[in-house]
Amino acid sequence: xxxxxxxxxxxxxxxxxxxxxxxxxxxxxxxxxxxxxxxxxxxxxxxxxxxxxxxxxxxxxxxxxxxxxxxxxxxxxxxxxxxxxxxxxxxxxxxxxxxxxxxxxxxxxxxxxxxxxxxxxxxxxxxxxxxxxxxxxxxxxxxxxxxxxxxxxxxxxxxxxxxxxxxxxxxxxxxxxxxxxxxxxxxxxxxxxxxxxxxxxxxxxxxxxxxxxxxx
Amino acid sequence: xxxxxxxxxxxxxxxxxxxxxxxxxxxxxxxxxxxxxxxxxxxxxxxxxxxxxxxxxxxxxxxxxxxxxxxxxxxxxxxxxxxxxxxxxxxxxxxxxxxxxxxxxxxxxxxxxxxxxxxxxxxxxxxxxxxxxxxxxxxxxxxxxxxxxxxxxxxxxxxxxxxxxxxxxxxxxxxxxxxxxxxxxxxxxxxxxxxxxxxxxxxxxxxxxxxxxxxx
DNA sequence: GTCTATAAGACGATAGAC
DNA sequence: GTCTATCGTCTTATAGAC
Numbered sequence: 001x002x003x004x005x006x007x008x009x010x011x012x013x014x015x016x017x018x019x020x021x022x023x024x025x026x027x028x029x030x031x032x033x034x035x036x037x038x039x040x041x042x043x044x045x046x047x048x049x050x051x052x053x054x055x056x057x058x059x060x061x062x063x064x065x066x067x068x069x070x071x072x073x074x075x076x077x078x079x080x081x082x083x084x085x086x087x088x089x090x091x092x093x094x095x096x097x098x099x100x101x102x103x104x105x106x107x108x109x110x111x112x113x114x115x116x117x118x119x120x121x122x123x124x125x126x127x128x129x130x131x132x133x134x135x136x137x138x139x140x141x142x143x144x145x146x147x148x149x150x151x152x153x154x155x156x157x158x159x160x161x162x163x164x165x166x167x168x169x170x171x172x173x174x175x176x177x178x179x180x181x182x183x184x185x186x187x188x189x190x191x192x193x194x195x196x197x198x199x200x201x202x203x204x205x206x207x208x209x210x211x212x213x214x215x216x
Numbered sequence: 217x218x219x220x221x222x223x224x225x226x227x228x229x230x231x232x233x234x235x236x237x238x239x240x241x242x243x244x245x246x247x248x249x250x251x252x253x254x255x256x257x258x259x260x261x262x263x264x265x266x267x268x269x270x271x272x273x274x275x276x277x278x279x280x281x282x283x284x285x286x287x288x289x290x291x292x293x294x295x296x297x298x299x300x301x302x303x304x305x306x307x308x309x310x311x312x313x314x315x316x317x318x319x320x321x322x323x324x325x326x327x328x329x330x331x332x333x334x335x336x337x338x339x340x341x342x343x344x345x346x347x348x349x350x351x352x353x354x355x356x357x358x359x360x361x362x363x364x365x366x367x368x369x370x371x372x373x374x375x376x377x378x379x380x381x382x383x384x385x386x387x388x389x390x391x392x393x394x395x396x397x398x399x400x401x402x403x404x405x406x407x408x409x410x411x412x413x414x415x416x417x418x419x420x421x422x423x424x425x426x427x428x429x430x431x432x
Numbered sequence: 433g434t435c436t437a438t439a440a441g442a443c444g445a446t447a448g449a450c
Numbered sequence: 451g452t453c454t455a456t457c458g459t460c461t462t463a464t465a466g467a468c
Binding site: 030031032033034109112113117151153154157158160161164165167192193196197199200203204206 | 370
């Protein structure tokens with residue numbers, strides 16, 4: 001089940017997927033207002049009217065793309081093992097988030113754009129889903145602090161540090177590239193970011209690295 | 217001197233300023249593509265053609281807005297006292313950045329939008345200016361690390377933590393509000409963010425609070 | 433399901449009276 | 451400087467043949 005309550009592409013609709021992928025690229029590059037159905041059609045190599053056959057309107061198409069993006073997020077970040085130690089959970093979370101950023105930069109940028117736009121195009125249902133997960137993690141962090149298993153810190157601010165920093169890196173072709181004077185971020189760049197972020201977050205929490213993920 | 221080499225509104229052009237302010241609000245809300253000159257005109261309470269009298273094109277108008285935003289940034293964040301201790305410089309930087317976010321949320325959001333869009337509408341000159349300041353701070357941090365005045369950490373990642381987190385908060389009317397279930401962020405919210413962020417950054421650097429700014 | 437052609441309207445920009 | 455009226459273009463969406 002996806003966020004919309006339907007299976008993602010019950011298989012057998014290649015044309016639809018083709019258009020969906022093209023739309024993702026278009027919306028990533030130009031945002032909702034800037035996106036052009038003609039370009040989506042060209043990229044998907046179908047006539048423009050064909051896009052409207054599968055998706056009634058531009059808005060419907062964007063909904064479909066956003067829904068996929070949110071599903072991706074929730075699926076990957078869902079499980080939190082409350083029994084595990086904080087350092088492990090936080091490190092796993094960070095590495096997972098950086099990995100998502102690396103694997104799906106387009107989805108990540110659309111997500112960020114939508115956030116900056118105040119979720120103007122996101123349904124109430126999807127909004128609730130994204131919020132629920134964050135609150136869950138925050139509650140866990142509060143428990144750990146109460147149990148003196150980590151230094152006191154505002155849970156939401158800590159989550160935002162992780163979220164904002166990885167999000168910030170999602171934008172290949174932006175200030176990050178501009179500062180590093182590179183054209184694309186490599187696998188190594190992302191590993192270094194993950195390592196660095198883990199180090200920083202653990203220091204914030206006064207935790208020692210577990211060292212099960214990588215050798216530093 | 218501003219980023220464009222001219223004084224900001226040499227005073228005496230109320231109409232122009234009126235339009236500029238309206239444009240700022242419009243671009244903040246809808247982004248460059250989504251912005252509508254008609255709405256800007258309505259908000260500024262002038263006929264649409266009047267907008268075109270003061271600004272030749274939509275692009276020109278956006279340039280003017282962006283230029284003001286970048287000037288604001290550079291003016292407030294420019295001075296770094298290399299002789300001062302790291303904790304003081306970092307704390308001052310954080311509090312200044314949070315304050316800017318509080319005072320100019322519109323400017324901040326436009327800045328963030330432009331960043332996410334890959335600075336598509338920012339002139340080369342302005343790009344260079346924003347980059348220069350970041351590199352300057354990074355160099356200072358590297359010096360401090362070499363002099364063992366703080367724990368080793370990737371300077372850019374540290375800056376991004378600060379930048380991304382405060383930026384993330386700039387979006388009143390977004391996920392932050394959604395999570396906190398509030399309609400606007402108060403002065404106190406921003407103070408708490410600044411305190412929290414200072415604590416986190418100083419822990420990352422292994423530094424003690426100086427306590428000259430606020431009593432924690 | 434696929435595609436061409438086109439409708440219907442919105443938009444940025446301008447001409448030209450005052 | 452200000453404003454009305456309008457031009458030309460672009461864009462979403464649809465009608466209707468195949």
